[in-house]
Amino acid sequence: MSGEDLVRAVLSEVAPQELPHIDLVLDAYRRSPWPVVPEPDGHGHPTGAGVPVDQVASWGVFVTAFVANVLATMLVEEGVKRTGRGLLGWFRKPKPQLTTEVPRLVDEGKLAEVRAAALQAALDRGFPDSSAERFADSVATILQSRRS
Amino acid sequence: MPSASIARFVSAALSTVAAAMFAGHWFLGLRLDSGGRCAAADFPTCVDQGRRLEAVAILSGPAVLLAVALVIYLVRPVLERRRRVIVGVTLPAEAPLRHDVEAFASATGLRRAPLIEVGKAQEPFVYGAWPPYRLVVPVASTLNAVNRAPRDLALLAHEIGHARAGDATRYGAVIACWYASILVVVAPLAIDAWRIAQSVGVAAPQLTWRLVVVTAMLLLAVISANRAREFEADARAFQDEPAARVPIGPDRTPALVAAIGSGQHNWLRFAPSPDRRLAALADPVRRTQPAFHDAAAAGIAAGLLGTELSLLVELAFPVNVWPAYLTVALLTAVPAVGALGLPAGLPRPRVAALGLLFGSGLLIGTQLAPRASADWWRAFPAAGGRAAQMNLFAATPATAALVAVTALLIGLAVTAWAAALARHRALIWLVGVPLLAVPLATWLLALRLAAGSRWPPGAIAGVLLTPARQVPLIAVATVAAICAILRHHQVTPSLVVPAQPPGARQVLAVSALWLLTVLAVVLHPSSEQAVQDLRASAPRWDSVPPPATTNAAYACFWVNHLGPEGLPGAEEVTGLGQVGAYLSTVDDPTLRQAGTSLAGPGRAGITDWRQAAATLDLVMTRCDSLLSALDQPLPKDTK
Numbered sequence: 001m002s003g004e005d006l007v008r009a010v011l012s013e014v015a016p017q018e019l020p021h022i023d024l025v026l027d028a029y030r031r032s033p034w035p036v037v038p039e040p041d042g043h044g045h046p047t048g049a050g051v052p053v054d055q056v057a058s059w060g061v062f063v064t065a066f067v068a069n070v071l072a073t074m075l076v077e078e079g080v081k082r083t084g085r086g087l088l089g090w091f092r093k094p095k096p097q098l099t100t101e102v103p104r105l106v107d108e109g110k111l112a113e114v115r116a117a118a119l120q121a122a123l124d125r126g127f128p129d130s131s132a133e134r135f136a137d138s139v140a141t142i143l144q145s146r147r148s
Numbered sequence: 149m150p151s152a153s154i155a156r157f158v159s160a161a162l163s164t165v166a167a168a169m170f171a172g173h174w175f176l177g178l179r180l181d182s183g184g185r186c187a188a189a190d191f192p193t194c195v196d197q198g199r200r201l202e203a204v205a206i207l208s209g210p211a212v213l214l215a216v217a218l219v220i221y222l223v224r225p226v227l228e229r230r231r232r233v234i235v236g237v238t239l240p241a242e243a244p245l246r247h248d249v250e251a252f253a254s255a256t257g258l259r260r261a262p263l264i265e266v267g268k269a270q271e272p273f274v275y276g277a278w279p280p281y282r283l284v285v286p287v288a289s290t291l292n293a294v295n296r297a298p299r300d301l302a303l304l305a306h307e308i309g310h311a312r313a314g315d316a317t318r319y320g321a322v323i324a325c326w327y328a329s330i331l332v333v334v335a336p337l338a339i340d341a342w343r344i345a346q347s348v349g350v351a352a353p354q355l356t357w358r359l360v361v362v363t364a365m366l367l368l369a370v371i372s373a374n375r376a377r378e379f380e381a382d383a384r385a386f387q388d389e390p391a392a393r394v395p396i397g398p399d400r401t402p403a404l405v406a407a408i409g410s411g412q413h414n415w416l417r418f419a420p421s422p423d424r425r426l427a428a429l430a431d432p433v434r435r436t437q438p439a440f441h442d443a444a445a446a447g448i449a450a451g452l453l454g455t456e457l458s459l460l461v462e463l464a465f466p467v468n469v470w471p472a473y474l475t476v477a478l479l480t481a482v483p484a485v486g487a488l489g490l491p492a493g494l495p496r497p498r499v500a501a502l503g504l505l506f507g508s509g510l511l512i513g514t515q516l517a518p519r520a521s522a523d524w525w526r527a528f529p530a531a532g533g534r535a536a537q538m539n540l541f542a543a544t545p546a547t548a549a550l551v552a553v554t555a556l557l558i559g560l561a562v563t564a565w566a567a568a569l570a571r572h573r574a575l576i577w578l579v580g581v582p583l584l585a586v587p588l589a590t591w592l593l594a595l596r597l598a599a600g601s602r603w604p605p606g607a608i609a610g611v612l613l614t615p616a617r618q619v620p621l622i623a624v625a626t627v628a629a630i631c632a633i634l635r636h637h638q639v640t641p642s643l644v645v646p647a648q649p650p651g652a653r654q655v656l657a658v659s660a661l662w663l664l665t666v667l668a669v670v671l672h673p674s675s676e677q678a679v680q681d682l683r684a685s686a687p688r689w690d691s692v693p694p695p696a697t698t699n700a701a702y703a704c705f706w707v708n709h710l711g712p713e714g715l716p717g718a719e720e721v722t723g724l725g726q727v728g729a730y731l732s733t734v735d736d737p738t739l740r741q742a743g744t745s746l747a748g749p750g751r752a753g754i755t756d757w758r759q760a761a762a763t764l765d766l767v768m769t770r771c772d773s774l775l776s777a778l779d780q781p782l783p784k785d786t787k
Contacts, residue, residue, distance in 0.1 A: 018291045024237060024266070028287045032234045032268050058291035 003098035013138040015059035036065040115140040159449040160369035164325045166452040170518040171333040172209025178528040206460045217328035237266040245293035252308040274310040309384030315377035351522035443502040444509040450484035451513020477589035481581045492570035499567040507559020543598035582624040700736035704771035718757040725753030
């Protein structure tokens with residue numbers, strides 16, 4: 001199961017209505033990745049209305065960033081290596097690889113750690129408690145089902 | 149009248165162009181010292197060419213500014229796209245967001261829906277140099293459209309409002325003008341003035357503070373223009389047909405209010421505060437009511453433009469300045485009346501305040517103009533009388549006070565008249581422009597005489613209140629009074645608008661103005677005495693004999709000592725004959741030739757006053773040129 005497959009699997013549980021449109025989000029992320037939790041004073045439009053990000057959050061965008069950032073850092077360290085080679089690599093931002101295979105989880109402790117990270121990320125992103133719990137459960141369930 | 153964002157754009161653009169005119173004159177006119185390079189041979193042709201070059205120099209400022217602004221204007225969207233758009237990601241044709249955008253665009257009357265791009269920003273925005281504009285939506289919005297998120301859709305409606313208003317063009321132009329003015333005008337002028345501070349003296353700091361204030365004012369205009377367009381876009385988000393409300397439900401107000409009202413805001417942001425946006429949404433009158441600073445900005449822009457433009461137009465009318473100032477005032481009044489734009493039904497105190505602010509702005513604008521920084525001919529002798537002082541602080545206090553009060557009265561009268569006829573836009577353009585232009589021309593000329601020549605109020609009135617100059621004022625005041633009276637009779641009996649003031653006071657005010665103008669002309673002969681007194685007190689050609697030498701430099705000292713007022717007038721034939729006879733003996737061929745021309749046949753004096761005026765102007769110019777080129781001590785032996 002690749003990172004993208006994992007995104008689709010999680011999304012089918014937490015926001016199935018977004019699933020038909022997730023390809024655009026994945027495409028955009030490949031070209032210009034974004035953080036899981038946008039910075040409070042991020043680069044919004046200088047003349048814009050200043051809408052807080054929690055009011056325009058969508059699951060697809062969040063799940064993609066979570067899998068490619070938090071999860072990849074925890075489970076697929078090679079996936080976040082710099083894509084550039086040589087000297088240029090020092091100057092390039094790491095581009096997480098959503099196409100990289102997600103390894104099987106065999107450690108119960110690691111699974112709990114991933115679930116806790118998912119819950120925290122969703123809460124940080126501004127999702128309500130119940131939705132955040134549902135998201136963390138679905139991530140853990142999918143990774144667990146892959147293990148068995 | 150134009151919307152607030154258009155009015156603010158006009159004010160900002162005019163101020164920028166005015167400052168650029170001075171920059172052109174500084175670098176290509178004053179600094180190159182073109183008048184001083186004319187040799188004696190064929191001096192008149194050289195002077196004519198010099199005038200043309202000076203005009204080109206003045207025009208080159210706005211030309212360079214516009215060229216740089218155009219480049220910035222065209223490059224900004226490209227940079228915006230590189231910085232904030234995820235290039236290569238295309239929204240599918242069947243995406244719900246695309247349907248929403250098309251529905252909003254159709255509802256607001258946009259012929260071509262904006263092109264949709266997916267962006268890195270957290271919020272949607274519209275950009276582009278011309279329609280169809282590009283609507284950049286955050287990645288999240290493509291999914292939120294699926295979720296029917298009301299805030300996203302409300303924001304989308306707001307952005308479509310921007311596209312419908314076409315304000316991306318204006319805002320891009322304002323920003324481009326501002327950047328270009330710093331690059332082309334402010335920075336180069338300030339740096340160059342300080343570089344030659346030793347020769348221009350106090351003009352360097354005087355010029356610098358004016359440039360800094362104009363730049364700050366332009367920045368405020370940019371912010372102001374942006375805030376106005378946000379209010380307009382908010383308003384347009386509601387101005388749709390009921391059918392268009394389908395995408396986000398029957399009432400989008402709560403969603404839009406929530407979206408714009410919950411954002412973080414600080415005063416440094418270009419966008420208006422949520423509180424102000426909510427207030428503007430709740431009370432539509434706030435959007436149409438002109439702000440006080442708009443009236444002041446319109447006045448400042450007009451004052452700036454009038455002052456800088458006069459230098460250019462004087463070149464076209466080197467002998468008679470009245471047509472020059474009338475042309476300047478007409479050219480200035482068109483955008484000023486547009487930028488002033490008043491809606492109908494304004495309360496009287498507000499109209500009065502707007503009028504006074506417009507008049508104050510007019511006065512401030514003339515004093516903020518870079519040209520008013522100094523008597524430029526002192527630093528650049530070949531600049532001639534056209535570069536005379538326009539700083540009102542150089543005038544006597546009584547004259548300065550009179551000129552200032554007149555500016556306020558002009559602003560008050562024109563604004564009150566325009567407010568009374570606010571519903572008749574065609575009339576405001578047709579009559580309002582000359583109604584502002586004619587007194588403005590007189591006022592600008594008065595300012596020039598007060599500041600540059602330090603004339604007392606009586607003498608200024610004597611020169612300006614002549615029938616030839618006041619006939620246009622009487623004509624426009626009469627037409628304006630007739631318009632106001634006709635409108636009064638139309639509106640009052642029918643009581644179409646109960647809140648509308650009856651207009652009797654405006655009619656009285658306009659009639660009073662008309663009466664005062666006529667009286668001024670009737671009383672003119674008494675005021676003429678003040679001019680004669682002034683002329684009698686100044687050194688005259690017949691009271692100060694010419695130096696007993698043929699050396700042209702000494703002759704020019706004499707000419708400059710007399711000045712334009714001390715030399716014989718164009719119609720004083722005897723005086724022309726005597727001055728001409730003296731000048732025809734000096735050792736400069738140009739002055740000799742001019743002297744022969746002034747002397748006329750039999751040394752009785754030239755009778756063609758136009759030729760006389762042109763020749764006297766030539767004599768002054770040649771003397772400026774000769775004295776500026778003096779680089780060695782004058783001979784002691786003057787025989």
